[in-house]
Amino acid sequence: MSAAEGPLVVGVDSSTQSTKALVVDAATGRVVASGQAPHTVSSGDGRESDPRQWWDALCAALHQCGEAAHEAAAVSIAGQQHGLVTLDAQGEPVRPALLWNDVRSAPQARRLVEELGGPKFWAERTGSVPGASFTVTKWAWLAEHEPEAARSVAAVRLPHDYLTERLTGQGTTDRGDASGTGWWASATEAYDEEILARVGLDPALLPRVVRPGEVAGTVRDGHHDLPFSRGTLVAAGTGDNAAAALGLGLRPGTPVLSLGTSGTVYAVSEHRPADPTGTVAGFADARGGWLPLACTLNCTLAVDRVAALLGLDREAVEPGTSVTLLPYLDGERTPNLPGASGLLHGLRHDTTPGQLLQAAYDGAVHALLGALDLVLDQDADRTTALLLIGGGARGTAWQQTVRRLSGRPVQVPQARELVALGAAAQAAGLLTGEDPAAVARRWKTADGPVLEAVERDEATLERISGVLSDAAPLLERGPQNR
Numbered sequence: 001m002s003a004a005e006g007p008l009v010v011g012v013d014s015s016t017q018s019t020k021a022l023v024v025d026a027a028t029g030r031v032v033a034s035g036q037a038p039h040t041v042s043s044g045d046g047r048e049s050d051p052r053q054w055w056d057a058l059c060a061a062l063h064q065c066g067e068a069a070h071e072a073a074a075v076s077i078a079g080q081q082h083g084l085v086t087l088d089a090q091g092e093p094v095r096p097a098l099l100w101n102d103v104r105s106a107p108q109a110r111r112l113v114e115e116l117g118g119p120k121f122w123a124e125r126t127g128s129v130p131g132a133s134f135t136v137t138k139w140a141w142l143a144e145h146e147p148e149a150a151r152s153v154a155a156v157r158l159p160h161d162y163l164t165e166r167l168t169g170q171g172t173t174d175r176g177d178a179s180g181t182g183w184w185a186s187a188t189e190a191y192d193e194e195i196l197a198r199v200g201l202d203p204a205l206l207p208r209v210v211r212p213g214e215v216a217g218t219v220r221d222g223h224h225d226l227p228f229s230r231g232t233l234v235a236a237g238t239g240d241n242a243a244a245a246l247g248l249g250l251r252p253g254t255p256v257l258s259l260g261t262s263g264t265v266y267a268v269s270e271h272r273p274a275d276p277t278g279t280v281a282g283f284a285d286a287r288g289g290w291l292p293l294a295c296t297l298n299c300t301l302a303v304d305r306v307a308a309l310l311g312l313d314r315e316a317v318e319p320g321t322s323v324t325l326l327p328y329l330d331g332e333r334t335p336n337l338p339g340a341s342g343l344l345h346g347l348r349h350d351t352t353p354g355q356l357l358q359a360a361y362d363g364a365v366h367a368l369l370g371a372l373d374l375v376l377d378q379d380a381d382r383t384t385a386l387l388l389i390g391g392g393a394r395g396t397a398w399q400q401t402v403r404r405l406s407g408r409p410v411q412v413p414q415a416r417e418l419v420a421l422g423a424a425a426q427a428a429g430l431l432t433g434e435d436p437a438a439v440a441r442r443w444k445t446a447d448g449p450v451l452e453a454v455e456r457d458e459a460t461l462e463r464i465s466g467v468l469s470d471a472a473p474l475l476e477r478g479p480q481n482r
């Protein structure tokens with residue numbers, strides 16, 4: 001492998017299922033080395049992970065990168081959004097983190113919205129109407145269900161903050177990830193003291209919000225388990241979706257569909273979002289703009305689970321289905337049905353396993369595409385190609401389903417790890433003073449084949465919408481009925 005042309009930077013994606021680390025040549029965007037290590041998530045009613053596992057996975061992924069990581073001049077960590085990490089006075093987790101896809105705090109979410117001004121108030125104040133994914137509802141759940149644990153908390157962090165702090169020794173976050181907490185006012189770009197007081201959380205327990213382009217700290221001494229040199233610059237990091245937007249060098253008007261543990265659909269915008277229906281979360285991006293986004297809880301894992309139940313390979317889909325499968329195995333967030341479970345309708349003697357699997361893909365993609373127009377600015381060109389990213393974007397069945405149900409051209413970037421690349425671009429920006437999105441555009445990370453538009457399969461979309469609305473009473477049942 002030829003020598004790097006510029007300084008090396010490290011970008012990390014600490015997402016739900018694994019940590020991925022890339023060492024990237026800041027001059028060209030060439031990936032010089034990479035590593036990946038898995039995480040475990042609890043099953044049953046809740047979704048929890050021990051944050052120390054993320055650190056161990058980070059160390060393992062970086063060690064796989066070898067000497068290159070040691071030479072890096074700057075590093076940035078992006079992570080799964082919303083997770084509630086609670087630390088004691090020694091910086092140790094008080095309990096496992098409550099993750100974004102843990103729906104146990106749905107009653108707290110409902111109560112908070114009702115008791116504090118209603119959906120319009122929340123949307124205008126924080127950009128989003130908080131559902132069970134939002135950190136503020138998880139803190140309210142903890143205070144109610146585990147008051148002793150809540151009382152012993154000395155610091156509250158998001159997943160990427162926890163890892164960054166272990167590198168630098170300083171409690172920091174960024175506006176992108178802070179905007180998914182529910183206690184960061186997008187209107188004023190500051191922590192919202194009224195909301196924090198309502199849930200009994202002392203603002204002193206929260207990290208400092210680092211500005212875009214600002215250095216969060218440097219790698220501190222004593223990290224013999226990490227292959228970084230002392231003094232390596234550490235960027236603010238951000239949430240994984242905001243990082244992927246950086247990693248694609250995304251401009252307003254281009255929609256992104258990400259297929260991972262979560263399904264997300266988003267765009268960047270210069271206008272601060274405030275959707276009182278709660279479908280679109282009004283996140284901030286990691287630059288100074290906005291990231292209207294809709295997210296589903298059931299995407300690649302749910303469809304893989306259906307394939308496993310059927311004993312099929314994930315690509316073994318067959319066309320011609322009139323079966324509807326709503327794959328809401330984990331409850332759902334878009335549509336907002338936290339207590340829902342999977343639902344199958346329209347089964348006949350001649351239905352094949354491959355058609356059932358196709359129905360699961362259709363159900364997962366339908367939920368995301370319903371929000372596509374809502375995340376785009378009014379003047380966006382509706383024929384622009386949809387960028388398809390995340391682990392699922394590599395699958396032909398996912399690509400073809402998105403193509404058929406969106407009716408849009410679909411571009412699949414060749415670059416694999418866009419979240420880690422976005423973090424790397426943020427780290428590179430610290431060294432060169434460039435806008436990280438401009439760095440990614442220079443690296444040509446979004447380049448990839450474009451699958452031409454096909455006619456949109458309106459009949460399938462309408463059938464799924466019809467089942468969704470007819471089955472509403474079943475799907476709306478609360479978590480106690482799961």
Ligand SMILES: Nc1ncnc2c1ncn2[C@@H]1O[C@H](COP(=O)(O)OP(=O)(O)O)[C@@H](O)[C@H]1O
Nearest residue numbers: 015016017018260261300301390391392394395
């Ligand atoms: N070749 C492939 N075809 C279809 N799906 C894939 C392929 N490779 C990985 N996946 C899916 O990608 C998912 C992981 O995606 P990823 O974006 O890394 O998730 P996360 O960031 O949520 O941890 C897995 O659940 C798997 O189903």
Ligand SMILES: O=C(CO)[C@@H](O)[C@H](O)COP(=O)(O)O
Nearest residue numbers: 015016080081100260261262
């Ligand atoms: O909750 C959201 C977005 O609001 C999720 O997108 C999480 O950020 C988890 O991401 P993945 O692990 O699926 O990438």
